[in-house]
Amino acid sequence: MDFIMNFPFFSIMICMLAALSSFMLGRKAAAIVAKGAIFITLVLSVVLTGWLHVRGESFVYMMGHFPAPWGNEIRAGELEGVMAIFTCIVALLSLTAGKTSIRTAVDKSKQNLFYLITCLMEASLLALIYTNDIFTGYVFIEINTIAGCGLIMIKNNGRAIASAVRYMVVSLVGSGLFLIGTTLLYSITGHLLMENINSSVAEIHASGNYSVTITIITALMTVGLSIKSGLFPFHLWIPDAYAVSIVPSSAMLSGMVSKGYIFLLIKLIYRVIGFDVFRSTGVFDLIFVAGIAAMIMGSVAAIRSGYLRRMTAYSSVSQIGYIFMGIGIANEAGAVAAIFHIITHGLTKSLLFMSAASFTGKKEDIKISDLKGLGHKHPVSAATFSAAALSIVGFPLFAGFIAKMLLANASFTEGWRMYGAICAIAVSTILNVVYFFRCIINLYAYGGFDGKEDETAVVATEEPQFAPTRYEKTIHGISVVLLALINLYIGFAPKLLTSILTKGLNVFD
Amino acid sequence: MDRINNNEKKRFYTVFKIVATILMICLAASLIICMFDMPRLFSEEHPGENVVAERYIESGIEETGAVNFVAGMILDYRAFDTFGESNVLFAATICVMVLLLGHKPSDRSEHETVPRTVKNDVILKTIAKFAVPFILMFGIYVILNGHLSPGGGFSGGAIVGSGFILAAVSFGFDRMEKFLNKKSAGIITFVSLLVYCLAKSYSFFTGANHLESGIPLGTPGAILSSGLILILNICVGFVVACTMYSFFSLMRRGKI
Numbered sequence: 001m002d003f004i005m006n007f008p009f010f011s012i013m014i015c016m017l018a019a020l021s022s023f024m025l026g027r028k029a030a031a032i033v034a035k036g037a038i039f040i041t042l043v044l045s046v047v048l049t050g051w052l053h054v055r056g057e058s059f060v061y062m063m064g065h066f067p068a069p070w071g072n073e074i075r076a077g078e079l080e081g082v083m084a085i086f087t088c089i090v091a092l093l094s095l096t097a098g099k100t101s102i103r104t105a106v107d108k109s110k111q112n113l114f115y116l117i118t119c120l121m122e123a124s125l126l127a128l129i130y131t132n133d134i135f136t137g138y139v140f141i142e143i144n145t146i147a148g149c150g151l152i153m154i155k156n157n158g159r160a161i162a163s164a165v166r167y168m169v170v171s172l173v174g175s176g177l178f179l180i181g182t183t184l185l186y187s188i189t190g191h192l193l194m195e196n197i198n199s200s201v202a203e204i205h206a207s208g209n210y211s212v213t214i215t216i217i218t219a220l221m222t223v224g225l226s227i228k229s230g231l232f233p234f235h236l237w238i239p240d241a242y243a244v245s246i247v248p249s250s251a252m253l254s255g256m257v258s259k260g261y262i263f264l265l266i267k268l269i270y271r272v273i274g275f276d277v278f279r280s281t282g283v284f285d286l287i288f289v290a291g292i293a294a295m296i297m298g299s300v301a302a303i304r305s306g307y308l309r310r311m312t313a314y315s316s317v318s319q320i321g322y323i324f325m326g327i328g329i330a331n332e333a334g335a336v337a338a339i340f341h342i343i344t345h346g347l348t349k350s351l352l353f354m355s356a357a358s359f360t361g362k363k364e365d366i367k368i369s370d371l372k373g374l375g376h377k378h379p380v381s382a383a384t385f386s387a388a389a390l391s392i393v394g395f396p397l398f399a400g401f402i403a404k405m406l407l408a409n410a411s412f413t414e415g416w417r418m419y420g421a422i423c424a425i426a427v428s429t430i431l432n433v434v435y436f437f438r439c440i441i442n443l444y445a446y447g448g449f450d451g452k453e454d455e456t457a458v459v460a461t462e463e464p465q466f467a468p469t470r471y472e473k474t475i476h477g478i479s480v481v482l483l484a485l486i487n488l489y490i491g492f493a494p495k496l497l498t499s500i501l502t503k504g505l506n507v508f509d
Numbered sequence: 510m511d512r513i514n515n516n517e518k519k520r521f522y523t524v525f526k527i528v529a530t531i532l533m534i535c536l537a538a539s540l541i542i543c544m545f546d547m548p549r550l551f552s553e554e555h556p557g558e559n560v561v562a563e564r565y566i567e568s569g570i571e572e573t574g575a576v577n578f579v580a581g582m583i584l585d586y587r588a589f590d591t592f593g594e595s596n597v598l599f600a601a602t603i604c605v606m607v608l609l610l611g612h613k614p615s616d617r618s619e620h621e622t623v624p625r626t627v628k629n630d631v632i633l634k635t636i637a638k639f640a641v642p643f644i645l646m647f648g649i650y651v652i653l654n655g656h657l658s659p660g661g662g663f664s665g666g667a668i669v670g671s672g673f674i675l676a677a678v679s680f681g682f683d684r685m686e687k688f689l690n691k692k693s694a695g696i697i698t699f700v701s702l703l704v705y706c707l708a709k710s711y712s713f714f715t716g717a718n719h720l721e722s723g724i725p726l727g728t729p730g731a732i733l734s735s736g737l738i739l740i741l742n743i744c745v746g747f748v749v750a751c752t753m754y755s756f757f758s759l760m761r762r763g764k765i
Contacts, residue, residue: 063589065716072589139593190556
C-alpha cells in the first residue's frame with residue numbers, strides 16, 4: 001500500500017484537529033491555523049488527484065483494523081479528489097476574502113469559533129465526499145447541518161438567528177427523510193456499505209420483490225437531499241440564509257455546503273441504488289422536472305428582488321436547478337455535466353458573494369439601483385463581479401458556458417428530455433441576462449458616484465473601524481482575482497476537468 | 510418588500526395547513542405501505558442476520574476485548590461513525606456557545622430566575638446533598654464499565670451531567686463555578702476530544718497500513734481490558750457531561 005493512500009484520511013483529520021485547536025486559541029492564531037489546515041488539505045488533495053489521474057483507478061481505505069462490511073472505510077477516486085480540491089479552494093478563499101466581514105460583523109470573543117466552525121465544516125464535507133458507507137454519510141450530514149447553522153448565526157442579530165432557525169428546521173426535515181431512507185434500505189438489504197447495498201439491491205430488483213419499497217426509499221432519500229441543497233419547491237430558506245449571513249458564510253454555504261449534498265446524491269444514484277434501478281423508479285423524471293422549474297422560477301424571483309445579495313441568492317436557486325436537471329437527464333454525460341456545473345457554480349457563486357461584499361460595505365445588502373457608479377470606486381471587485389456574472393449567464397470563454405454546453409449536449413440523446421432541457425436552458429439564460437446585466441450596467445454607469453458630494457456622504461457613514469484596511473483590501477483583491485482566473489482557466493481549457501470527471505464517473509460503480 | 514395584510518396572512522396559513530396535512534398523510538401512507546412490504550424482524554430470513562452481525566457476535570469478544578458487543582461495535586468496528594457522532598456533540602456545543610455566550614437575560618427573567626437558584630429550599634438542598642454523590646458515582650460506574658455492561662460514555666456522561674445540573678440548581682451556580690467554569694469545561698472538552706482524536710487516528714492509521722497497533726486487549730471481563738475502548742469511553746463521558754452542563758448553564762444565564 002502506498003503512503004499516498006493515507007491522504008484522504010489525513011485531510012479529514014487535519015481539519016478536525018485544526019477545529020479542535022481553534023477552540024483553545026485566540027482569534028488571530030485560530031485564523032492562521034484554520035487557513036493553514038485548509039491549505040495543507042488543498043495541497044494533499046491536489047497531489048492525491050494527480051496520482052489518481054495517472055493511476056486511473058480508485059481505492060478504498062480501511063478506517064481501523066477491520067475490513068469493510070464490519071468496519072468503516074472511505075473511498076477515493078478522481079471525482080472525490082476533484083470535489084475535495086474544489087471545497088478547499090472555496091473555503092480558503094472565502095476566509096481570506098471575507099476577513100473584513102469577520103472582523104467587523106462577528107463579536108471579538110467569538111471569532112475563533114467562526115474559524116472552528118469553518119474547519120469542522122470542511123472536515124465533515126471531506127468525510128461526506130470520501131465516505132463509502134451510507135451511515136457515515138448520515139453522521140457527517142448532521143455535522144454539516146449544525147455547522148451550517150453556526151455559519152449563519154455567527155452574526156448574532158435577530159434576522160440572522162431567524163434565518164438560522166429556518167435553515168435548521170428545513171435542513172433537519174431533509175436529514176430526517178434521508179435517515180428514514182437509510183433505515184428502510186438497511187432493513188431490506190442488511191447492509192450499510194455502499195457496494196454491498198448496491199449488489200443486494202440489484203439482486204432484489206432482479207427478483208422483483210420490494211419494488212414499491214425501493215421506489216419509496218429512492219424518493220425519500222432524493223427528496224431529503226434536495227431539500228438540503230435547496231431545489232425549487234424547497235428553496236425558501238436560501239435567500240434569507242445567503243443574504244443575511246456574513247460574507248464568508250454565504251460564500252461557503254452557496255459554494256460548497258449545498259454542493260456536498262448533491263455530490264452525495266450522485267453517489268447514491270451510482271454507487272448505492274445503482275443507475276438502472278434508480279432509473280426504473282422514475283425518480284429521474286421528478287428531479288428533471290423540479291430542476292427545470294427551479295431554473296425558471298429562481299430566475300424570475302431573482303429579477304423581482306431589488307437587492308444585490310438577495311438576487312444572487314435567488315440566482316443560486318436557478319443554478320441548482322441546472323445541476324439537478326443535469327442529473328435528471330439520466331445518462332452519464334448528464335451526470336458529468338452536473339458535476340462540472342457543481343464545480344463551476346460553486347466557484348462562481350462564491351466569487352459573486354465575495355465581490356458583492358465590496359459594494360455593500362458594512363450594510364447587510366444594497367439596492368441594485370444604489371450600485372450606480374460603484375464600479376469606478378471598486379474596480380477590481382466590479383471586474384470580478386462582472387466576470388462571475390458573465391460566467392453564470394454562460395458567456396463563451398467562461399466556465400459557465402462550458403457547463404451549459406455540456407448540459408445541452410448530454411440531453412441530445414434522450415428524446416423528450418432534449419426539448420425540455422434545451423428550452424429551459426434558453427429561457428433561463430435570457431432571464432439570467434436580464435438580472436445580471438442590470439447590475440453590471442448599473443456598476444459601470446456614470447452619474448451615481450462621481451461627484452464630491454457622494455464621497456463625503458460615504459465617508460461620513462462609514463466609520464473607520466468598519467472600513468477594510470489596506471491589507472484586507474489587498475488579500476480580498478488577490479482572492480477574487482484568483483477565483484476569476486480559475487474560472488477563466490476552466491472556461492479556456494475544460495478538457496482536463498471533463499476528462500477527469502468522465503474517468504472518475506466510470507470507476508464510480 | 511410589500512406589506513402583507515392580515516387577510517392574506519390568514520389565507521396563507523389556511524393553505525399552509527391544508528398542504529402540510531396532505532403532505533404528512535402522503536408520507537405516513539408511503540411509510541405504512543413500506544411497513545407491510547418489509548421483511549419480518551427477528552426471522553431467519555431477515556437480511557440483517559448476515560455475515561456482519563454474525564462476526565460481531567461470534568468474534569467480537571476476541572477481536573475487540575469488549576464483553577459489551579455494542580461498545581465493541583461503536584468504539585472499535587465502526588469507530589469512525591462514533592468519532593463523527595462525538596463531533597456532532599462538539600458542533601452543537603459550539604453553536605449554542607455562538608448563540609448564547611454573552612447573552613444577557615432580560616430584566617424580568619433575571620428577576621425570576623436568579624432568586625430561585627439561591628433560594629434556601631431546604632428539601633431540595635437536603636435531598637440533593639444525598640442524591641448528587643450517588644448520581645455521580647453511578648455515572649462514573651456506567652462510564653468505566655462501558656465495555657463490560659450496558660452503558661458507556663454517552664449514557665454515563667449524561668448521568669454525570671445531570672448530576673452536575675442538579676447540584677447547580679440546588680446549591681447555586683457560584684459553587685459549581687469553583688471547579689466547572691468556562692475555562693475548566695473548555696479544557697476538559699478540548700483534552701478529551703484531542704485524546705479521542707489522536708487515539709483513533711493512531712488506530713485508523715495502523716489499521717489501514719496493516720501495522721501492529723501494539724495495544725494490549727487484556728482479558729475480556731477485566732476492568733482494564735479491551736484496548737482503547739475504556740479510554741475512549743472516558744473521553745466521551747467527559748465530553749458529554751461537560752456538554753450537558755454547559756447547555757444548561759448557557760441557557761439559564763448566558764455563560765458557563
